Amino acid sequence: MNVIVCIKQVPNTTNVQIDSTTGTLKREGVESIINPFDEYAIEEAVRIKERTNGKVTVLTMGPPQAESALREAIARGVDNAVLVSDRAFAGADTWATSYTIAQAIRTIAEYDLIICGKQATDGDTAQVGPGVAEMLDIPHVAYVKKIEEIKPNYMKVERMMEDGYDIIEMPLPALITVVKEINTPRLPSLRGMMNSKKAQILQLTAEKIKAEKDNIGLTGSPTQVMKVFSPPPRQGGMKIDGSPEEVAETLVSKLKGSQLV
Amino acid sequence: MSNQIKVIQDKCIGCALCVKSCPFGAIVLVDRPEHPKKLKLAVIDLHKCTFCGACMEACKKFGAIELIKEEPINLDIDPSHYRGIWVYAEQRHGEISPVVFELLNEGGRLAKKLDVPLSAILIGSNIESKAQTLIQHGADKVYVYDHPIFVEFLDDPYSDILAHLLEQEKPEIVLMGATNIGRSFASRVAAKIRTGLTADCTALDVDLSNRNLMQTRPAFGGNIMATILTPRHRPQMATVRHKVFKPSQKDESRKGEIVKKPFDAEKLINRTNFLQFIKDTSAKVNLADADIIVSGGRGLGKPEGFRIIEELAEAIGGAVGSSRAAVDSGWIPYSHQVGQTGRTVSPKIYFACGISGQIQHLVGMGSSDVIVAINKDPHCPMMKVATYAIEGDLYDIVPWIIKEIKKQNS
Numbered sequence: 169m170n171v172i173v174c175i176k177q178v179p180n181t182t183n184v185q186i187d188s189t190t191g192t193l194k195r196e197g198v199e200s201i202i203n204p205f206d207e208y209a210i211e212e213a214v215r216i217k218e219r220t221n222g223k224v225t226v227l228t229m230g231p232p233q234a235e236s237a238l239r240e241a242i243a244r245g246v247d248n249a250v251l252v253s254d255r256a257f258a259g260a261d262t263w264a265t266s267y268t269i270a271q272a273i274r275t276i277a278e279y280d281l282i283i284c285g286k287q288a289t290d291g292d293t294a295q296v297g298p299g300v301a302e303m304l305d306i307p308h309v310a311y312v313k314k315i316e317e318i319k320p321n322y323m324k325v326e327r328m329m330e331d332g333y334d335i336i337e338m339p340l341p342a343l344i345t346v347v348k349e350i351n352t353p354r355l356p357s358l359r360g361m362m363n364s365k366k367a368q369i370l371q372l373t374a375e376k377i378k379a380e381k382d383n384i385g386l387t388g389s390p391t392q393v394m395k396v397f398s399p400p401p402r403q404g405g406m407k408i409d410g411s412p413e414e415v416a417e418t419l420v421s422k423l424k425g426s427q428l429v
Numbered sequence: 430m431s432n433q434i435k436v437i438q439d440k441c442i443g444c445a446l447c448v449k450s451c452p453f454g455a456i457v458l459v460d461r462p463e464h465p466k467k468l469k470l471a472v473i474d475l476h477k478c479t480f481c482g483a484c485m486e487a488c489k490k491f492g493a494i495e496l497i498k499e500e501p502i503n504l505d506i507d508p509s510h511y512r513g514i515w516v517y518a519e520q521r522h523g524e525i526s527p528v529v530f531e532l533l534n535e536g537g538r539l540a541k542k543l544d545v546p547l548s549a550i551l552i553g554s555n556i557e558s559k560a561q562t563l564i565q566h567g568a569d570k571v572y573v574y575d576h577p578i579f580v581e582f583l584d585d586p587y588s589d590i591l592a593h594l595l596e597q598e599k600p601e602i603v604l605m606g607a608t609n610i611g612r613s614f615a616s617r618v619a620a621k622i623r624t625g626l627t628a629d630c631t632a633l634d635v636d637l638s639n640r641n642l643m644q645t646r647p648a649f650g651g652n653i654m655a656t657i658l659t660p661r662h663r664p665q666m667a668t669v670r671h672k673v674f675k676p677s678q679k680d681e682s683r684k685g686e687i688v689k690k691p692f693d694a695e696k697l698i699n700r701t702n703f704l705q706f707i708k709d710t711s712a713k714v715n716l717a718d719a720d721i722i723v724s725g726g727r728g729l730g731k732p733e734g735f736r737i738i739e740e741l742a743e744a745i746g747g748a749v750g751s752s753r754a755a756v757d758s759g760w761i762p763y764s765h766q767v768g769q770t771g772r773t774v775s776p777k778i779y780f781a782c783g784i785s786g787q788i789q790h791l792v793g794m795g796s797s798d799v800i801v802a803i804n805k806d807p808h809c810p811m812m813k814v815a816t817y818a819i820e821g822d823l824y825d826i827v828p829w830i831i832k833e834i835k836k837q838n839s
Contacts, residue, residue: 179454179649198454204769204770205770230476231474231476231477232476233476253476255475255476258432258475258476258477258478258479258480259432259478259479259480260479261625262616262626262628263619263620263623263624263625263626266616266620289649289769290648290649291628291648292628292629292647292648292649293628293629294612294613294616294628295612295615295616295619295626295628296616297616298584298613298614298616298617298620299616299617299619299620301617302588302616302617302620302621303620307584307585307700307701308584308613308617309584309613309701310584310609310612310613311609311613313763324704326707327609328609328764329521329609329610329706330521330608330609330715330716330717330718331521331522331708331709331715332706332707332708332709333706333707333709334581334582334703334704334705334706334707335703335704335705335706335707336583336701336702336703336704337701337702337704338700338701338702339700342700347763348763348766348770348771349763349764385432386432386479386480386498387432389625390619390623390624390625390626390659390661390662391625391626391627391657391658391659392657392658392659392660393479393481393482393655393656393657394643394655394656394657394658395481395482395483395486395655395656396450396452396481396482396483396653396654396655396656397653397654397655397656398652398653398654399647399651399652399653399654402795402814404812404813404814404815404818405800405815405816405817405818406816406817406818407807407818407819407820408817408818408819409820412821412825412826412828412829413829415819415821415826415829416826416829416830416832416833417829417833419801419817419819419830419833420830420833420834420837422817423778423799423801424837426799
């Protein structure tokens with residue numbers, strides 16, 4: 169079974185510092201990592217490959233530096249990597265990104281399944297996965313927490329919802345977006361790291377994927393950023409001191425006073 | 430011509446204001462050994478730049494950054510053909526989702542400003558009786574699709590019918606809840622009808638001069654806010670975060686129109702098949718809808734610690750949440766996790782018991798109205814952002830809070 173994993177390189181916010189005077193993220197020197205949700209997507213794809221004897225292709229759209237994310241995916245067990253990169257893609261919103269990724273997928277290979285992380289931690293939209301499915305005219309299920317069954321032309325998944333989960337079946341090819349609960353990603357293996365160093369990465373430009381100029385980059389994006397600003401940092405409140413009993417009394421009366429309890 | 434952005438070398442003094450302002454980390458300072466004062470120079474990485482203009486704003490004083498945006502492509506869309514505000518009336522198992530009443534309230538405010546009607550679209554099975562509820566909460570018109578094919582939410586038929594209706598009726602704005610359902614299929618609809626979609630908005634307004642919807646949303650986990658426009662495409666679609674806007678008041682005397690459009694269920698795209706719903710029995714109160722959330726973290730020290738968290742949640746009528754650390758330790762299921770890789774919540778009160786407040790957790794609950802932090806470490810980030818910070822052992826303090834609440838309730 170052939171699986172394509174779509175990933176994104178994002179700034180690592182794990183060890184990020186907040187500038188205490190401005191309350192904004194200190195972005196200088198922040199390293200780039202694979203979007204955390206995409207690690208679950210990569211792991212799930214590799215597990216499917218191991219069960220069904222297929223191939224996993226990882227694909228990203230981004231600047232040339234995103235190659236390092238692809239190499240890391242190879243170290244985690246992915247077979248092939250595709251970098252979709254062109255200055256003409258810059259400024260793409262989720263519509264133009266979905267279009268570009270769908271065009272790239274059409275260019276590269278036959279596939280049974282596409283897996284994306286639920287959302288990226290920088291944009292937080294969760295829109296590109298379903299958008300790619302629509303552009304490719306295949307079904308999708310978002311928020312998948314478990315693949316119950318997968319075989320040629322068929323899969324059954326559990327979709328996480330606010331009040332529980334739904335069990336859904338669908339024909340392949342299809343696209344799923346996955347949440348953290350689906351698996352525990354493995355660490356890169358030594359062999360994987362060796363492979364990742366020498367792996368050839370397929371480079372795709374706007375021309376190679378036959379992208380329509382009016383559908384890519386900022387030009388092809390229906391949404392435009394009007395302004396970007398830092399929200400005022402959240403102000404701390406008051407400290408409640410005293411014995412546990414006094415503290416509890418003060419707190420409950422404060423909450424009651426604001427009619428929240 | 431494509432978009433162009435450049436740094437005017439003579440004007441740049443290497444102050445780094447632009448570097449700090451760039452939400453995408455696309456600007457770096459490089460040395461300029463040839464410069465008489467050895468000033469640094471800002472360089473923009475065009476692969477990362479999205480031409481948002483934040484740097485130009487930051488560089489106002491020096492005017493060293495020049496941005497030329499490409500002429501918009503010529504579209505066959507005349508925005509004046511699109512009128513009215515629509516709210517997608519999401520339902521789950523036959524009940525209208527709470528976010529819908531918030532959308533009716535905010536949508537109603539915008540409709541008044543634009544002087545257009547507010548419509549709702551209701552898709553489900555045996556659902557028609559709910560149309561009246563939507564009218565009582567502010568809808569002037571409700572489009573109803575009541576058919577067994579819609580009994581459970583599936584992306585294919587729901588996106589197909591909504592896309593068709595939007596193309597026929599041409600509203601100018603469509604608001605949907607940023608719920609699992611809304612975020613799953615709104616993007617499919619926007620892709621089908623080639624329009625813009627802005628995710629998880631926390632503030633909305635309209636520009637009366639051009640009827641543009643100004644959609645403000647957090648990005649980078651809430652560390653920056655962006656205001657987004659869909660200037661040339663219609664309808665302007667947005668998903669809106671739950672609990673940001675107040676729900677509309679019910680008015681039983683309100684009158685409205687119910688519209689049932691004929692459609693052929695056989696012709697709808699319908700590739701997925703719904704088998705079963707399994708309810709989460711571990712949660713008495715749904716995290717997303719809860720007004721009060723009591724969360725426990727690493728500071729609990731042991732899985733049994735969640736008993737006291739559950740007890741407080743029950744006493745105060747709230748839901749149980751957790752930090753990632755507690756989930757990763759296997760103390761509580763992932764469905765309770767709040768934060769970057771879990772859920773984003775904005776309750777009225779958030780209790781953080783034994784949660785230090787890593788940035789990944791803060792971004793998932795930082796917009797709560799009131800934060801109560803109970804922690805042994807007075808210097809941890811959670812204690813700094815808390816409305817009420819209580820230093821001490823949660824096992825000493827929480828039982829007293831439970832006792833006090835029970836006393837007040839009785």
